[in-house]
Each structure stands twice: as C-alpha cells, then as structure tokens.
Amino acid sequence: MNQELISEIEAEIGKITEIQLMPEQGCTSRVHRLDTTENSYIVKSSFKDKYRSWLNSEAKVLKDHRYKKALVPIYHAFIEEEEASHLIMSYVDGISLTTALKQAGSLSEKKKLIRSFGEFLNQFHESEAVTSETGSDWLDNQLTIARSYVESGQAEGDLKLLEEIISTKPHPVQQTMIHGDCTTDNVLVVNGKVELFIDVAGMTIGDPRYDEALAIRKFIGKHGFLEAFYQGYTRSRISKSEYEYFEEGLYMFF
Numbered sequence: 690m691n692q693e694l695i696s697e698i699e700a701e702i703g704k705i706t707e708i709q710l711m712p713e714q715g716c717t718s719r720v721h722r723l724d725t726t727e728n729s730y731i732v733k734s735s736f737k738d739k740y741r742s743w744l745n746s747e748a749k750v751l752k753d754h755r756y757k758k759a760l761v762p763i764y765h766a767f768i769e770e771e772e773a774s775h776l777i778m779s780y781v782d783g784i785s786l787t788t789a790l791k792q793a794g795s796l797s798e799k800k801k802l803i804r805s806f807g808e809f810l811n812q813f814h815e816s817e818a819v820t821s822e823t824g825s826d827w828l829d830n831q832l833t834i835a836r837s838y839v840e841s842g843q844a845e846g847d848l849k850l851l852e853e854i855i856s857t858k859p860h861p862v863q864q865t866m867i868h869g870d871c872t873t874d875n876v877l878v879v880n881g882k883v884e885l886f887i888d889v890a891g892m893t894i895g896d897p898r899y900d901e902a903l904a905i906r907k908f909i910g911k912h913g914f915l916e917a918f919y920q921g922y923t924r925s926r927i928s929k930s931e932y933e934y935f936e937e938g939l940y941m942f943f
Contacts, residue, residue, distance in 0.1 A: 690721070690732075694770065698723065701766040701777060702730055713785055715874070715888065717743060722780055729780035730765060734773055739843055741774040747890035748776050755819035756892060759866065760809075760885050781885055783877035787907075790873065800917035802883070803908065806876060807921025809883040810904055814865045814897045814924060827864060827895030828939075835942035846941030854938040859931055864894050870943070871900040873907055891943075901927045902935035 707724040717740040735744040751764035763779035838844035869891020877885040908914040
C-alpha cells in the first residue's frame with residue numbers, strides 16, 4: 690500500500706496502527722487486515738478490470754440496505770485509484786470453511802462443520818427475498834454475461850459449452866436470495882459454526898440450485914459429508930443433472 694492510499698483509508702477509518710497481509714488470499718484480489726486504536730478492518734484490493742468490476746458489485750451489495758438481513762461484513766468505504774480498487778469492510782475473527790475442515794481433528798468435527806454450512810445456507814434461502822432490481826430471470830442474465838466473457842476471452846468455458854447449457858436450461862424453480870459463489874472458501878466459521886458470507890459480489894435474487902451445487906462440490910463422492918450437508922440443508926436436494934448443469938456448466942464461465 691502506498692502512502693497516498695493509506696491516507697485515504699485513514700480518512701475513512703482513523704489512524705492505522707498495523708497492516709497485515711491476510712494468510713488466506715483469493716485469486717481475484719489481495720486482502721489486508723488493518724488495525725486502528727478502535728477497531729479492525731479488511732481492505733480488499735483488485736487490479737484487473739474484470740475483478741475490479743466484481744469488487745464494485747460487492748461494495749454495492751454491502752451498501753444496499755436490502756441485504757442487511759444477510760450475514761455479511763459491514764461496509765465502510767470504496768476507493769478507486771487509476772490502477773486498482775479497494776473495498777473497506779469490517780473484520781470478523783473467523784476462518785474459511787475450507788481451512789476449518791483442514792484443521793478439524795476428527796471426522797465427526799468435519800461433519801458438524803458441514804452440517805452447520807447446510808443449516809446456514811438453508812436459513813438464507815428460506816429468508817424473505819429482497820426485491821429484484823430488474824425483475825428479470827437470473828439464469829438468462831447469467832448466460833448473457835457468460836457469452837460476453839467468452840467473447841472477450843475471460844472464461845474457462847468455451848462457446849460449445851455455452852451453447853449446450855443455453856439449450857439445456859433446467860426447469861425453472863422459485864428464485865430466492867442467493868450468494869452467487871457459495872463455495873467453502875466463501876463462508877466464515879466463527880466459534881465452530883458457519884456464520885458469515887464473504888465475497889458477496891454475486892448476491893442477488895437467483896436460482897438457489899446454483900448455490901447448492903457450489904456448496905456441495907467438495908462433498909461429492911464423500912457420502913458421509915454429503916449427508917451431513919443435507920442434514921442441515923433440508924429445503925431441497927439437487928439432482929445429478931442439475932448439479933452437472935450448474936457446477937460443471939454455468940460455473941465454468943464465472
């Protein structure tokens with residue numbers, strides 16, 4: 690962080706006493722913890738245009754009063770420089786579910802964490818949905834964005850796969866609040882339970898099967914783990930074809 694940026698951040702949160710690069714880093718941003726005499730904060734910084742756009746979307750979600758019932762970090766500020774964008778939000782003393790599962794000392798502890806994840810997501814999907822800004826179908830919109838990513842060379846999926854998932858759209862279900870990238874990396878464990886969403890750029894009204902597919906992707910083939918998840922997530926169970934459509938199809942573009 691350069692001094693000019695530090696000064697801008699201090700104007701928002703007060704005098705910084707310590708800056709730490711966080712041990713868990715994603716592929717789209719760089720994350721620092723900032724301590725002041727009063728509080729601790731997270732600064733998430735992105736540098737590529739695509740990821741800066743996602744960070745801007747995340748800032749808008751955190752600012753939007755419609756999402757206040759969701760368990761997400763508290764928004765403090767968004768700073769844009771010529772070469773980077775920076776989102777300042779509250780710090781929560783937790784670890785990702787991915788890390789918690791690696792650190793778990795027993796199989797029963799892992800299953801308890803996974804069940805907690807299922808319960809957390811179930812509660813979120815069952816919560817009262819906010820009003821959609823556009824009123825449009827989420828999946829149709831995602832497919833349009835996916836095409837733009839393919840045409841600009843910003844997706845792992847190719848045009849052939851895109852055309853396939855456009856032609857094999859699953860039967861629609863009732864849209865709910867969704868996280869939009871609901872992997873074990875993007876929920877925080879606090880005191881042994883999943884309690885917070887992070888990386889919420891995709892949070893909106895959408896197809897809950899997308900969240901469900903991404904949530905269980907690391908549990909497929911591990912019967913005990915998958916059953917632990919569904920002990921907590923009781924509202925539905927995604928089919929094999931639905932899982933393949935969302936996790937092995939649509940997710941390849943995002």
